[in-house]
Amino acid sequence: xxxxxxxxxxxxxxxxxxxxxxIDGLGGIPHSKTGKSELESAYLPNLDDLATRSATGMTIPVxxxxxxxxxxxxxALFGYDPVKYLVGxxxxxxxxLNVNLEDxxxxxxxxxxxxxxxxxxxxxxxxxxxxxxxxxxxxAILNEIKVPGVxxxxxxxxxxxxVLTMRGDNxxxxxxxxxxxxxxxxxxxxxxxxxxxxxxxxxANEFISKARQKxxxxxxxxxxxxxxxxxxxxxxxxxxxxxxxxxxxxxxxMYRGLAxxxxxxxxxxxxxxxxQLVTLENSFKDHDFFxxxxxxxxxxxxxxxxxxxxxTLEDLDKKIPQLMxxxxxxxxxAGDHSTPAVLASHSxxxxxxxxxxxxxxxxxxxxxxxxxxxxxxxxxxxxSNIMMLALANAGKLARFxx
Numbered sequence: 001x002x003x004x005x006x007x008x009x010x011x012x013x014x015x016x017x018x019x020x021x022x023i024d025g026l027g028g029i030p031h032s033k034t035g036k037s038e039l040e041s042a043y044l045p046n047l048d049d050l051a052t053r054s055a056t057g058m059t060i061p062v063x064x065x066x067x068x069x070x071x072x073x074x075x076a077l078f079g080y081d082p083v084k085y086l087v088g089x090x091x092x093x094x095x096x097l098n099v100n101l102e103d104x105x106x107x108x109x110x111x112x113x114x115x116x117x118x119x120x121x122x123x124x125x126x127x128x129x130x131x132x133x134x135x136x137x138x139x140a141i142l143n144e145i146k147v148p149g150v151x152x153x154x155x156x157x158x159x160x161x162x163v164l165t166m167r168g169d170n171x172x173x174x175x176x177x178x179x180x181x182x183x184x185x186x187x188x189x190x191x192x193x194x195x196x197x198x199x200x201x202x203x204a205n206e207f208i209s210k211a212r213q214k215x216x217x218x219x220x221x222x223x224x225x226x227x228x229x230x231x232x233x234x235x236x237x238x239x240x241x242x243x244x245x246x247x248x249x250x251x252x253x254m255y256r257g258l259a260x261x262x263x264x265x266x267x268x269x270x271x272x273x274x275x276q277l278v279t280l281e282n283s284f285k286d287h288d289f290f291x292x293x294x295x296x297x298x299x300x301x302x303x304x305x306x307x308x309x310x311x312t313l314e315d316l317d318k319k320i321p322q323l324m325x326x327x328x329x330x331x332x333x334a335g336d337h338s339t340p341a342v343l344a345s346h347s348x349x350x351x352x353x354x355x356x357x358x359x360x361x362x363x364x365x366x367x368x369x370x371x372x373x374x375x376x377x378x379x380x381x382x383x384s385n386i387m388m389l390a391l392a393n394a395g396k397l398a399r400f401x402x
Contacts, residue, residue: 004236006400007079007388011243016329016394018244019280019290020386022077023316024070025298026335027351027370031306031342038297038306038341039352039369042313046320047333050356052364055393057378058350059386061337067348070298071228073336074258078238078291079387087261088173088230094163095260096253097155101165101232106173106200108164109228109254110154112138112221113187120186125179126160127221129299135160138221145210150203157253164207164226172197175204177227187225200229237263238289242391247283249276250293259291273315277322284326301339302346309341330357330394333368334386350380357393 028037061068062082071089072082090107101107112135114124127135139156142164146152151167174193180186190205192198204226211224238246240263248259251271260266265287269279273294280290294316300309323331333356338349352373365372374380378389391397 004241007241008243010398010400011241011391011396012398013243013288014395015288016396017284017288017290017327018330018332018390018394019292019323019326019328020077020332020334020390021292021294021323022074023297023313023333023335024293024295025301025337025339025346027338027340027347027349028301028309029338029340029342029347029349037370038301038309038313040367040371042310042317044313044317044368046317047354047368048366050320050324050331050333051354051368051372052366053361054354054356055360055363055378055389056355056365056368056373056376057353058370058374058376058380059334059353059383060350060380061383065348067346068337069346070254070336071258073383074255076383077334077336077386078262079242079384080235080262081384085235087233089228089254090163091228091230091232092254092257092261093157093161093228094155094165094257095232096255096257097157097163099155099163099165102167104167104171104231106166106171107228107230107232108166108204108226110162110164111225111227112160112162112215113223113225114220115187115223117216117222122180122185122187124220125225130160130221132156132159135162135221138215138218141214142211142224145207145214147203147206147210152203152207158251160221161253164204166200166203168199168203170196171200171203173200173229173231175201175229177225177229178204178208179225179227187223190226190229197229204229233261235261239263242289242387243396244289245287246289246291247287248291248293249279250291251276252293252295255293264291273319277319280323281326298339301341302344304341304344306341309339330355330390332386332390334383336383350374351383353378353381353386355389355393359393
């Protein structure tokens with residue numbers, strides 16, 4: 001990856017438009033009964049046809065063998081080194097909810113979860129994916145919690161999620177998550193990993209204890225998990241680095257938060273992909289780069305539902321003609337990571353990539369899936385290289401060097 005100062009020197013404005021369609025959790029691995037992945041099993045006539053006219057390949061989100069979270073997985077897609085530019089999920093979720101974070105304020109992503117009331121064993125880390133209608137009143141209850149010496153605020157998120165922010169003197173953000181790490185089965189206590197973070201961990205554990213008391217009467221959302229303790233960083237902005245006027249269309253706060261951190265304009269949109277496509281159509285003339293996010297495939301993969309993930313991919317495929325009706329100069333179809341349903345989690349496996357532009361005709365493969373894309377003209381590359389290829393195909397890069 002070229003350092004940002006050099007990228008600035010070779011990027012220039014053009015009227016061409018780039019759409020980066022991110023299919024969250026895109027990649028998969030074969031099912032033992034069929035020997036086929038979700039992409040291979042799905043009926044995808046439009047994506048398959050697009051693959052025959054596109055440059056394809058496979059991407060490694062962070063490094064071989066590393067299973068990425070959604071944050072670094074997306075950061076790489078925008079051309080940023082996901083190891084160097086790493087921030088906790090708390091900041092991303094907070095920014096996506098339009099929470100104004102002050103310098104020194106610690107933000108934490110929270111999940112409502114279900115634990116066994118006797119053994120404290122974690123039964124469901126997403127509380128049955130309760131809806132925002134159910135979780136918003138619960139967040140209001142948690143917002144009543146007081147912790148001495150620390151100003152606590154709880155902001156409702158989407159579905160089972162919320163954001164906890166903490167203000168106080170000398171609060172560090174190097175705090176461990178409370179998600180249990182196997183073989184542990186019960187939520188962990190937060191631990192301060194540096195001296196100034198111990199006070200943060202103490203406050204977080206007191207918040208958790210009081211939250212459990214307040215949620216004790218709930219059937220599903222009777223406990224909370226905290227992850228991604230973080231403070232807001234200062235990162236290079238996409239408009240300055242790439243000479244773009246970038247916009248983001250995403251329903252989930254975390255992805256809007258990352259886009260906001262990188263300087264994208266966050267476009268108001270609805271909760272469905274159909275509504276996101278309408279937003280793209282209505283704003284298409286106003287920007288030259290669009291980040292368009294599709295979440296459903298990842299959710300099905302994390303739930304371990306192979307058939308449902310197939311359906312989410314087929315549902316998306318039906319929308320491709322509507323997308324192609326726009327005058328897109330460079331369309332990139334990528335994933336932030338693989339979420340194989342057979343593993344019911346993110347994984348380290350390479351992710352299919354497709355780039356369609358005026359000069360990709362003749363580079364295609366027969367289908368859009370892992371096996372076909374692995375034979376494509378792009379080969380296997382770090383995900384952080386995708387932006388350079390998108391800019392090059394859109395005619396936005398000058399020659400590097402004399």
